[in-house]
Amino acid sequence: MSVPHDWIPAVDAPPGPPREHVLAGLRGTDEGPDLVQLLTPEGERIACPAYDAHVADVDTAALQALYRDMVLVRRADREATALQRQGELGLWVPLLGQEAAQIGAGRALRAGDMAFPSYREHGVAWCRGVDPTELLGIFRGTDHGGWDPVATGFHLYTIVIGNQCLNATGYAMGQRFDGRVGGPEAEATMCFFGDGATSQGDVHEGFVWAAVYDAPVVFYCQNNQWAISEPNERQTRVPLYRRAQGYGFPGIRVDGNDVLACLAVSRWALEECRSGNGPVLIEAFTYRMDAHTTSDDPSRYRLADELELWKLKDPLERVRVHLVRGLGVGNDFFDEVAADSDALAARLRAHCLAMPQPGPERIFSHVYAEPSPELDAQRDAYLAYHASFEGGAE
């Protein structure tokens, strides 16, 4: 007896890695048919009718500024990695490879917008005016993030995977309830998370609430192909941007190594949100070129060839090639950027080495807004215990 299957709707086969990559043990390099790209890995500016208008103002000087941003955040990231290796930081979370995804999104935000990062968004922090030195406290263990989220429009780092999607959705619902959508002063929220985070309940719940309340939030997923050692194909059977359809809002996949495309798509999405058409999901298709953190060894779970493939799509190199070959930018500019990045690295290092050691009472301060007798008692007991060691009162 034949079983009728024709009632099952046809589903497009999700784009996966090409067969030869699978056979070679490689994965994650197939971008699929819907990728938004304005600047190819070879540095060629290609027409993109849907999004070109959103970067029409990006002239040579503006592209140079985006390039400078990327070089400086990469240099700060490399210096922080070295500081960890030299024992000056307990941990560092590298952003190597994700500079375009972060600078493109970060430069699309306006002063009144709010960004909710995870823990790798050093490039977005840079765009929000959070100095790289301010990131060091978390990784040296001297504070839990010392910048002012209200003044910067950049929330504190969130280590609990996906949790910031709830915070961001709630914040965006507030923007709508308070009438900060639709007018000339309209605002939006941008929420940053990874491919692995999309498997968390918090992200799903955030999507549902944002959808049904038309919250002005851009969900910005940096699909860097890995969640520590867990590959992308263990998170999803459909490309992540297509998930948005199931919640009832648009989903776009952008070349996350193309700063111009990330800027264009982010500007469009933020404008949709500000005018009341949110939420939007952006999947920035990129690659984590370094370890998950300095505590991780990616050679245990992925092939070096995969990194080599992605090096050909380096986010900085394609802009450099376009500036030189397409726009005639000379060496003076690149020398200046290199000097600026060295100066930034030196400043970061000097700041790190001079950071004061917090006193043992510090762990108890700023826990509650109001004084707490229980916590005061715990603090006093801890300080007495600490003082019982030689040099422990320091």
Ligand SMILES: Cc1ncc(C[n+]2csc(CCOP(=O)(O)OP(=O)(O)O)c2C)c(N)n1
């Ligand atoms: C709720 C929760 N579960 C597990 C962890 C441990 N953890 C830290 S990072 C990470 C992987 C996250 O991957 P992804 O969302 O792709 O972000 P990426 O690190 O690649 O930027 C996990 C599982 C955590 N921090 N929080």
Ligand SMILES: [Mg+2]
């Ligand atoms: Mg990831």
